[in-house]
Amino acid sequence: MTPVIKVDNLYKAFQEGGTLLWAVNGVNLDIHSSEAVGLVGESGCGKTTTARCLLRLLEPTKGHIFFQDTDITQLTSGRLRQQRRYFQMVFQDPDTSLNPRFSVRRTLREPLKLHALVKGAEVEDRLKETMLRVNLEPQMLDRYPHQLSGGQKQRVGIARAIITEPRFVALDEPTSSLDMSIRIQILSLLQRLQEELEMAYLFISHDLSAVRFLCRRLYVMYLGRVIEYGSADEIFDHPVHPYTQALLSAIPIPDPTIKRKRILLEGEPPSLFYLPQGCSFYDRCKYRKPACASEPPPLQDKGNGHFVACFD
Numbered sequence: 097m098t099p100v101i102k103v104d105n106l107y108k109a110f111q112e113g114g115t116l117l118w119a120v121n122g123v124n125l126d127i128h129s130s131e132a133v134g135l136v137g138e139s140g141c142g143k144t145t146t147a148r149c150l151l152r153l154l155e156p157t158k159g160h161i162f163f164q165d166t167d168i169t170q171l172t173s174g175r176l177r178q179q180r181r182y183f184q185m186v187f188q189d190p191d192t193s194l195n196p197r198f199s200v201r202r203t204l205r206e207p208l209k210l211h212a213l214v215k216g217a218e219v220e221d222r223l224k225e226t227m228l229r230v231n232l233e234p235q236m237l238d239r240y241p242h243q244l245s246g247g248q249k250q251r252v253g254i255a256r257a258i259i260t261e262p263r264f265v266a267l268d269e270p271t272s273s274l275d276m277s278i279r280i281q282i283l284s285l286l287q288r289l290q291e292e293l294e295m296a297y298l299f300i301s302h303d304l305s306a307v308r309f310l311c312r313r314l315y316v317m318y319l320g321r322v323i324e325y326g327s328a329d330e331i332f333d334h335p336v337h338p339y340t341q342a343l344l345s346a347i348p349i350p351d352p353t354i355k356r357k358r359i360l361l362e363g364e365p366p367s368l369f370y371l372p373q374g375c376s377f378y379d380r381c382k383y384r385k386p387a388c389a390s391e392p393p394p395l396q397d398k399g400n401g402h403f404v405a406c407f408d
Contacts, residue, residue, distance in 0.1 A: 097128060098165060103126070106123040134315065138365070141318055149161070181207070183262055183263065184260065193253055247282065319366065319376040346358065374387075392405070
């Protein structure tokens with residue numbers, strides 16, 4: 097089955113002075129219809145940059161991004177604009193992603209107007225239908241962001257993303273700014289919308305419990321590279337890479353009688369200005385070998401669709 101999104105050897109560099117900073121370093125991934133895929137890793141590893149490149153909100157330095165067999169890195173601005181209704185993004189902070197001068201009605205009308213999807217009385221019908229889909233009353237269409245709670249703002253952000261009936265949605269930390277009780281509501285909403293609308297998700301989050309709840313597969317990033325991927329259950333139950341093991345050991349357990357040994361990593365990630373020649377995790381890994389210092393380990397198949405970049 098053809099993936100909705102397929103990323104082939106994606107790189108993204110930023111110019112800092114006279115030096116290139118490689119934020120994304122050879123990422124490959126794919127996401128199928130109605131599938132939620134998690135992308136996790138510590139802050140600064142390249143997750144958000146990867147997502148923004150997938151939607152061409154940032155221009156990739158090199159590599160290819162296929163949306164339903166169309167290489168969107170090769171599209172002109174006009175053709176890309178025609179395709180944009182099919183891939184959308186929900187941002188981390190609704191306070192900054194919603195225009196404070198736009199009412200909810202105008203916020204939701206803008207994508208409909210831009211893509212000329214519906215006209216006349218159908219516009220109002222689509223607005224009301226979308227509001228109900230995200231569990232908001234249509235009467236709230238005339239409110240402004242400052243009149244909404246944090247959870248309501250994020251629902252408006254989700255409504256804006258789904259109103260064009262996309263095939264793919266990138267979710268960048270969509271629950272991180274919300275209270276725990278509201279997070280659960282938003283996650284359940286996202287799960288329901290995915291089933292109803294058959295969308296594919298890329299779900300970026302530091303909340304690994306949320307990732308396991310929503311996602312079928314999981315990619316782990318470190319310093320711009322994917323260092324482990326496979327089914328979410330396989331990685332959560334049998335992590336192989338030392339970094340993944342440390343990351344998962346930090347998940348809180350709601351039962352105080354159960355103790356988990358926390359794996360504490362020593363040192364700091366190397367600078368993106370001076371990427372190591374070998375494994376990017378070399379300086380922090382207690383299992384490192386001489387081979388790890390000279391070349392980056394390739395992703396190796398460990399069985400059950402579980403791949404790990406490690407010389408074990």
